[in-house]
Amino acid sequence: MLFLFLPQVDSSCETFADLPLCGKTQKGLSENGYTVPTDIQRGCIGLALKGCDVLGAAKTGSGKTLAFLIPILEVLFRNKWSKIDGLGALVITPTRELALQIYQTLCKVGKHHDFSAGLIIGGKDLHFEKTRMHLVNIIICTPGRLLQHMDENPLFTCSNLKILVLDEADRCLDLGFEESMNCIIQNLPPERQTLLFSATQTKRVKDLIRLSLTDPKYISVHEHAKYRTPEGLTQSVVFCEQHEKMPMIWSFIKTHLKQKVIVFMSTCNQVRYTYDILCKLHPRVTLLALHSKLHQSKRMEIYQSFCNKQFAFLFATDLAARGLDFPQVNWVIQLDCPEDVDTYIHRVGRTGRYQKGGEGLLVLRPAERPMLEYLQNSRIPISEIKINPSRIFSPHVKIEAHLAMYPELKASAQRAFVSYAKSVFLMKDKTVFDVKSIDHDKYARSLGLVISPRIRFLKRAEKKAQSLPTTTEENINSEDKSEEDEEDKENDDEEEIPKEIGGKDGSDSEDDVLVLKRKLEVPADIDTSADLGENPNKKLKVITKAALAKRTLKKNILPNKKIVYTEEGEVMLDKMKEKITEAGRNYEANISEGGINIDEAKVVLKEEDKWDRKLFREKVKARKRAMKRKLKEEKRRELAGDPESSGDDGELPDLSWLPDPDVVYGKKSQEETLVFLFILTPDRMFLLSCFFIITFFFFFFIGMSKRTTTKRSLQRTGNPMQNHRTSTCLSEIKKK
Numbered sequence: 193m194l195f196l197f198l199p200q201v202d203s204s205c206e207t208f209a210d211l212p213l214c215g216k217t218q219k220g221l222s223e224n225g226y227t228v229p230t231d232i233q234r235g236c237i238g239l240a241l242k243g244c245d246v247l248g249a250a251k252t253g254s255g256k257t258l259a260f261l262i263p264i265l266e267v268l269f270r271n272k273w274s275k276i277d278g279l280g281a282l283v284i285t286p287t288r289e290l291a292l293q294i295y296q297t298l299c300k301v302g303k304h305h306d307f308s309a310g311l312i313i314g315g316k317d318l319h320f321e322k323t324r325m326h327l328v329n330i331i332i333c334t335p336g337r338l339l340q341h342m343d344e345n346p347l348f349t350c351s352n353l354k355i356l357v358l359d360e361a362d363r364c365l366d367l368g369f370e371e372s373m374n375c376i377i378q379n380l381p382p383e384r385q386t387l388l389f390s391a392t393q394t395k396r397v398k399d400l401i402r403l404s405l406t407d408p409k410y411i412s413v414h415e416h417a418k419y420r421t422p423e424g425l426t427q428s429v430v431f432c433e434q435h436e437k438m439p440m441i442w443s444f445i446k447t448h449l450k451q452k453v454i455v456f457m458s459t460c461n462q463v464r465y466t467y468d469i470l471c472k473l474h475p476r477v478t479l480l481a482l483h484s485k486l487h488q489s490k491r492m493e494i495y496q497s498f499c500n501k502q503f504a505f506l507f508a509t510d511l512a513a514r515g516l517d518f519p520q521v522n523w524v525i526q527l528d529c530p531e532d533v534d535t536y537i538h539r540v541g542r543t544g545r546y547q548k549g550g551e552g553l554l555v556l557r558p559a560e561r562p563m564l565e566y567l568q569n570s571r572i573p574i575s576e577i578k579i580n581p582s583r584i585f586s587p588h589v590k591i592e593a594h595l596a597m598y599p600e601l602k603a604s605a606q607r608a609f610v611s612y613a614k615s616v617f618l619m620k621d622k623t624v625f626d627v628k629s630i631d632h633d634k635y636a637r638s639l640g641l642v643i644s645p646r647i648r649f650l651k652r653a654e655k656k657a658q659s660l661p662t663t664t665e666e667n668i669n670s671e672d673k674s675e676e677d678e679e680d681k682e683n684d685d686e687e688e689i690p691k692e693i694g695g696k697d698g699s700d701s702e703d704d705v706l707v708l709k710r711k712l713e714v715p716a717d718i719d720t721s722a723d724l725g726e727n728p729n730k731k732l733k734v735i736t737k738a739a740l741a742k743r744t745l746k747k748n749i750l751p752n753k754k755i756v757y758t759e760e761g762e763v764m765l766d767k768m769k770e771k772i773t774e775a776g777r778n779y780e781a782n783i784s785e786g787g788i789n790i791d792e793a794k795v796v797l798k799e800e801d802k803w804d805r806k807l808f809r810e811k812v813k814a815r816k817r818a819m820k821r822k823l824k825e826e827k828r829r830e831l832a833g834d835p836e837s838s839g840d841d842g843e844l845p846d847l848s849w850l851p852d853p854d855v856v857y858g859k860k861s862q863e864e865t866l867v868f869l870f871i872l873t874p875d876r877m878f879l880l881s882c883f884f885i886i887t888f889f890f891f892f893f894i895g896m897s898k899r900t901t902t903k904r905s906l907q908r909t910g911n912p913m914q915n916h917r918t919s920t921c922l923s924e925i926k927k928k
């Protein structure tokens with residue numbers, strides 16, 4: 193049996209110094225500017241230090257994080273916890289960003305302690321974590337990742353665990369995490385202290401039993417406060433139709449450029465599309481988008497970026513609704529109706545944190561008016577305001593132009609459209625959420641779509657309802673429940689649970705976890721195809737050659753074949769395309785009968801490859817032979833004096849761009865050129881040599897005859913002078 197107490201907050205404790213905290217904790221607190229504890233800290237820290245199980249509830253931004261981090265440090269310090277003691281404290285949070293934020297606060301406040309702390313969240317290096325988990329004293333984690341370590345990491349043990357904390361406890365214990373949390377709790381030692389914190393604390397006995405709390409103390413510091421939301425918050429509501437939301441948010445951005453704003457939307461697809469299209473419109477302020485479909489590193493980058501920005505617009509799903517402490521947020525706009533009052537409280541609580549002011553704007557469709565009543569009945573001060581139509585600028589024309597230009601944007605718009613419709617359809621509270629109250633055509637047009645995408649699941653549900661009039665919501669829910677459970681089993685982290693929207697492309701997840709609570713009506717089955725009969729997703733999908741081949745094979749379509757005939761009507765084989773080998777031909781013949789036999793294809797390829805190589809070698813040889821023949825031909829032409837011999841048969845290359853050799857080397861004389869040519873041409877060389885030979889013999893014979901005559905006269909006279917004279921006389925006589 194559980195007894196819940198509402199202990200009084202110790203008002204005598206004015207500063208942290210009044211609390212029984214060790215010097216190291218005190219130092220860490222004062223160094224970070226924490227001197228005066230908040231109500232929830234005053235109420236919980238003392239009880240937690242006494243070893244009680246505590247359920248802490250306080251408004252958003254009231255300092256619940258320190259209310260459990262200080263007891264963690266103190267409990268471990270008092271137990272003289274060291275490295276070898278292993279895991280002493282475990283903090284479980286529903287989102288990675290929140291886990292990171294808590295980890296950062298712990299590092300700041302506990303920096304003078306010697307404990308080791310670890311951030312264990314999805315998307316990080318699992319192997320690295322595995323090797324260090326057993327050395328960590330304090331773990332901040334998301335349920336999925338923790339369970340993964342419990343299942344897979346033999347080094348990880350929780351047997352020494354002293355203190356368990358569930359931040360955003362109601363979320364951790366709800367349907368989306370039920371399976372994981374049950375498994376985690378089973379693995380934890382029963383003798384431990386448990387602290388649960390949330391702005392919307394669970395009081396369900398079922399949850400408390402699950403956690404086997406012993407004598408839990410319920411501390412709700414604002415239980416009797418006038419309002420459930422922070423006092424510094426100004427909250428308003430405007431009513432507009434779904435198709436008016438886009439011009440409204442665009443106008444808001446243009447008129448609030450020097451503000452830090454969070455805009456909440458129902459689904460990832462909406463966030464993605466709104467962010468993409470508004471970026472294209474260049475609003476002159478930083479736009480950011482945070483949703484679960486982003487990569488982990490990107491998520492962290494965006495989270496940090498928005499923390500550091502002075503002016504920015506963050507479009508987010510309910511991933512950012514709980515716990516995140518973005519500094520200096522001026523506005524929180526809930527562009528889509530929250531699922532329930534609790535979700536509203538968490539979303540709006542991202543502004544007006546810790547004694548600061550902030551503005552909250554809720555945008556409701558007229559059909560969602562009952563939500564306003566719920567809020568007002570839940571002690572939430574919210575007043576209706578009207579939109580000034582003269583301040584509304586519609587970016588519709590530009591949006592349409594961008595969609596016409598970028599097909600991927602169009603597909604994104606279609607997904608956003610269907611996602612929103614489905615999210616409304618899946619909402620449990622039908623008094624607020626009625627999918628039929630949306631003017632689909634107008635909404636589609638406001639997103640830049642000319643034709644509204646078909647919403648098949650809606651028609652199917654209608655048909656189902658007609659054919660099965662007895663089908664109660666409970667029946668449907670019980671069916672869907674099993675589906676959800678199945679999904680839970682498959683997914684280990686909150687962000688990774690594909691719940692609501694997206695169907696086959698596995699779109700929404702984190703924010704869809706919330707939607708899961710609304711019970712899935714039909715299995716994810718979305719057709720975003722427009723009435724034009726074309727599926728935009730298909731358009732965008734990258735079709736690989738392999739996919740195409742598979743498709744063709746499935747259809748049993750044979751590709752066209754080109755057959756060339758000779759003049760005699762015989763088929764000419766194209767050696768490059770036709771299979772030459774026997775194996776190849778057999779394979780070709782059989783391929784039409786069945787699919788591709790990989791082994792056989794390999795053998796055929798090898799065979800064909802051999803043949804291809806042979807063909808290639810022959811080709812190379814033939815080319816060489818042709819070259820030789822050509823050279824010979826050229827030589828022959830040169831010898832025959834054909835001026836065209838040196839050139840190719842075809843066109844001569846244009847060498848006009850080359851420098852004039854006469855200019856470069858100086859002009860040579862005509863004779864030189866002639867001699868040059870003379871020497872160069874072989875036929876002229878031949879003639880020249882003949883000329884030389886004849887001349888040589890001519891002079892040779894003349895010389896010889898002269899010598900013979902002289903010899904004879906010498907033999908006769910013996911005086912060469914006389915001889916000469918004699919010869920001259922003789923010649924004169926001969927002449928006479």
Ligand SMILES: Nc1ncnc2c1ncn2[C@@H]1O[C@H](COP(=O)(O)OP(=O)(O)OP(=O)(O)O)[C@@H](O)[C@H]1O
Binds near residue numbers: 229390516546
């Ligand atoms: N004692 C304190 N003195 C000064 N500032 C504080 C104190 N305690 C908390 N804060 C600041 O208040 C802000 C909100 O704290 P915290 O995030 O713990 O709120 P919360 O109650 O957990 O909010 P939520 O319900 O949204 O999770 C933080 O910026 C934190 O630094």
